[in-house]
Amino acid sequence: MYNPRSFRAEEFISHTEVMETLEYARQHCNDKTLLAEILAKANRRKGLTHREAAVLLLCEDPTVTEQMYQLAHQIKLDYYGNRIVIFAPLYLSNYCVNGCTYCPYHAKNKHISRKKLTQEDIVREVTALQDMGHKRLAIEAGEDPLHNPISYILECIDTIYHIHHKNGAIRRVNVNIAATTEEEYHMLKEAGIGTYILFQETYHKESYEKLHPTGPKHDYAYHTEAMDRAMTGGIDDVGLGVLYGLENYPYELVALLMHAEHLEAVHGVGPHTISIPRIKRAEDINPEDFDNGIDDDTFAKICALIRIAVPYTGMIISTRESKAVRQRLLPLGISQISGGSRTSVGGYDMPEDPEDNSAQFDVSDSRTLDEVVCWLMEQEYIPSFCTACYREGRTGDRFMTFCKSGQILNYCHPNALMTLQEYLEDYASPHTKEIGEALIQKEMQRIPNAARREKAIAYLKEIAAGKRDFRF
Ligand code: SF4
Ligand code: SF4
Numbered sequence: 001m002y003n004p005r006s007f008r009a010e011e012f013i014s015h016t017e018v019m020e021t022l023e024y025a026r027q028h029c030n031d032k033t034l035l036a037e038i039l040a041k042a043n044r045r046k047g048l049t050h051r052e053a054a055v056l057l058l059c060e061d062p063t064v065t066e067q068m069y070q071l072a073h074q075i076k077l078d079y080y081g082n083r084i085v086i087f088a089p090l091y092l093s094n095y096c097v098n099g100c101t102y103c104p105y106h107a108k109n110k111h112i113s114r115k116k117l118t119q120e121d122i123v124r125e126v127t128a129l130q131d132m133g134h135k136r137l138a139i140e141a142g143e144d145p146l147h148n149p150i151s152y153i154l155e156c157i158d159t160i161y162h163i164h165h166k167n168g169a170i171r172r173v174n175v176n177i178a179a180t181t182e183e184e185y186h187m188l189k190e191a192g193i194g195t196y197i198l199f200q201e202t203y204h205k206e207s208y209e210k211l212h213p214t215g216p217k218h219d220y221a222y223h224t225e226a227m228d229r230a231m232t233g234g235i236d237d238v239g240l241g242v243l244y245g246l247e248n249y250p251y252e253l254v255a256l257l258m259h260a261e262h263l264e265a266v267h268g269v270g271p272h273t274i275s276i277p278r279i280k281r282a283e284d285i286n287p288e289d290f291d292n293g294i295d296d297d298t299f300a301k302i303c304a305l306i307r308i309a310v311p312y313t314g315m316i317i318s319t320r321e322s323k324a325v326r327q328r329l330l331p332l333g334i335s336q337i338s339g340g341s342r343t344s345v346g347g348y349d350m351p352e353d354p355e356d357n358s359a360q361f362d363v364s365d366s367r368t369l370d371e372v373v374c375w376l377m378e379q380e381y382i383p384s385f386c387t388a389c390y391r392e393g394r395t396g397d398r399f400m401t402f403c404k405s406g407q408i409l410n411y412c413h414p415n416a417l418m419t420l421q422e423y424l425e426d427y428a429s430p431h432t433k434e435i436g437e438a439l440i441q442k443e444m445q446r447i448p449n450a451a452r453r454e455k456a457i458a459y460l461k462e463i464a465a466g467k468r469d470f471r472f
Contacts, residue, residue, distance in 0.1 A: 004258065004265045009224035012262040013203050018254050025054035025250075035064055042071050045078065048309040050257035057250055057305055065301060072304035072333045075311045081408045083384040083416045084376055085314070085336040086369070087136040087174070088129055091345045092117050092156055094358050096142025098178075098215030100201070102246060102290065104283040105142045105360060107215065112283050113358050115345035116147055122159050128348040130168025132340050132369045133427035135385040135419065137170050138197065140360070143178035143216060150184045153177055157191045167426045167468055171387040174239070178217065179226035185233030194390050195272050196230045197239035198223075202247040203255030211246060227263060236396030237272035238263070239316070244302070245279030245293045253302060260310050269397045273314040273336065274306055280320045280361040296325060300332055307333025312403050319343075322364040323375070330381065340369035373423065374432040377439050384416035385423055388471035410449045411472050414456035417443055418470050421463045 002014035028034050038052045048056070056068060093116035096105040104112050117125060129137065139156065141148045153175070160170050172194040179198060188196065202208050205220045212218045227238045240259055242252040256274070264270040278299065279287045287293060294302070307315060315334050317326055319341040326337060342348050344359040367375070373383045388411070389395065394402050402411075417440050424436040440460070447453040452472065459470040 004262045006262075007225060007228055007266070009221040010205070013224060013255050013258055015205065017258065018203070018251055021051050021054050021254050022058075022250055024051060025058045028055050029058040029060070031055075035059060035061075039064070039067055039071065042068075042075075042308040045075060045311050047311055048257075050254045050261065050309075053257055053305055053309040054250065054254050057253060057301065065304075068301070068304045068308060069332055072307040073331045075307055076331075076333045076335065078406075079311055079403055079408070080314075080335045081382070081413055081416075082380060083382045083386075083412060084330065084334070085136070085384050085386070086134070086339050086373070087138055087336060088132075088134045088338055088341055088369075089176075089318070089343065090125060090129065090137045090139050090160075091343060091347065091358075091360065092122075092139055092141040092153070093144070093148045094142050094345050094360070095144040095147035096215075097144050098142070098217040099213045100215075100217065101211050101213070102201075102243065102279055102285060103360065104285050106284075109284045111357075113356065115358050116152075117156070117345060119155065119159050121346060121349070122156055123163055124349040125346065126160050126163045126170060127165045127168070130163065130165045130170070131427070132348075133168075133373075133385070133423045134340075134369065135170060136172045136174070136194075136387055138174040138176055138338075140176045148177075150180065150187055154187060154191050157188075157193065161192065167422070169469075172390050176239075179223045180229075182229040182233040185230040185235050189234035193235070194387075194395075195237040195239045196227075196235045197241070197273070197275070198226050198230075199241040199243055199275065199277065200224065200256070200259070201243045202252060203242065203259070204247045204251055207247045224259075227259075228266065231263070231267045231269075236269070237399065239273035239275060239314075240271040241275030241277060241316075243277050243279055244299070245287060245290050248292050249294050249298060249302060253305065256306075257309055260313070269400050270310060271313050272396075272399065273316050274310065275316040275318070276303055276306070277318060277320055280364070282359065282361040283357050285361075296328065299325070300328055303329050303334065304332040312400055319363045319365040320361055323367065326365060327379075330379070337372070339372035340367070341365075370427070370429050370432050373428065374435060377432070377435050380439070382413075382416045382439065382443060383420055383423070384412075385419035386412065386415040386471070388415045391471070409447055410452050413443065414447055414452060414459075415471050418456065418459055418463060421460050422468055425463060 002017035
């Protein structure tokens with residue numbers, strides 16, 4: 001029985017509801033009146049239900065797809081402006097007891113090198129990340145109660161927040177670890193994490209169980225209900241995502257939107273972020289072994305559809321994707337990207353170790369952070385290192401209210417520009433600095449509130465004089 005308010009995975013992600021939705025979409029995807037109504041609703045920034053989104057997804061009319069792209073672009077500008085938030089993943093440990101068939105960290109892989117960062121290693125890794133200019137990390141670890149217990153994760157978070165090297169500081173640590181108990185989520189909240197991210201991988205229960213044959217992750221309900229435990233445990237911001245390529249994408253997209261609707265219905269706040277990873281080649285993993293890979297056109301459509309269906313959510317694309325794919329998706333709703341990423345354990349401090357095979361997946365975009373920042377600015381995006389909301393307590397429903405309130409140009413815009421100025425002063429190459437300073441000059445004029453603009457200009461002068469960490 002489908003019930004978005006239920007706490008049981010099989011009720012809020014009802015298989016029957018997904019199948020009926022897809023059947024409904026197949027029957028209506030050429031209904032021009034309905035398509036126009038759905039696009040009009042999206043245009044009113046009302047978001048879309050999973051049924052409405054499914055109709056657009058299955059519609060193959062290129063003019064409808066084009067309208068979706070334009071809407072996605074405009075909605076992204078309305079909610080997030082031309083800012084792109086920058087982050088980096090930090091792999092703490094690749095010990096894992098699970099058997100995920102698409103991930104090289106699976107327990108049966110005996111030829112990958114297993115590593116776990118010590119606290120001293122973390123100081124070296126984070127110092128290297130700070131020297132690149134990063135302020136926001138997503139920490140990642142396999143599931144292993146012996147090697148990676150919650151006490152280890154908490155210790156790592158504490159270490160990261162206390163590393164201050166030159167002008168560097170990590171101001172927000174997002175966490176991507178296995179589904180756990182409400183009590184442990186509460187501990188993560190107390191440790192001051194930003195977003196708790198957990199990819200569902202696939203919402204299709206039967207496939208899920210085949211893809212996760214062994215280990216605690218085999219339990220579909222425990223994994224799917226994790227976000228409820230996280231939010232009940234006090235975590236305000238959660239990040240969803242499926243791994244495209246494991247199951248057929250219409251099923252995944254409908255179920256993902258049902259999950260977002262469930263969080264909104266039960267906790268009053270939807271997903272803070274939605275990631276859109278695709279399965280990639282890695283040690284012991286060949287993406288061609290999986291039948292449901294999606295091409296770039298479909299990927300672009302999924303991206304645009306998520307943006308118009310869940311207009312307030314942050315959307316993340318990682319260095320799994322190439323520069324060309326990232327460039328294509330940026331105008332379709334992406335608001336966060338990783339830059340200069342290493343997906344191996346210890347990869348920042350020793351990036352060129354030829355013996356290392358501890359990466360979770362091959363990176364398709366291997367540019368440095370400076371190159372990514374410059375590339376964004378050349379396209380008139382503002383790379384943002386801002387973490388003000390988290391540090392001002394604007395999380396969960398307060399963040400959503402803020403995000404929906406249209407205060408982007410008075411708050412986010414100057415905050416992003418000030419953090420960019422910090423980056424330019426401390427880390428940028430001369431070429432990047434030159435482009436960035438011209439962009440900041442121009443973008444400052446777009447702050448509507450005159451007093452706020454004057455204050456921001458004064459802060460910029462203080463940043464140039466060596467002071468740091470201003471925010472609205
Ligand atoms: Fe372990 Fe996560 Fe990889 Fe699965 S996806 S094997 S849980 S690290
Ligand atoms: Fe993001 Fe908040 Fe900063 Fe705006 S003020 S850029 S929403 S962290």
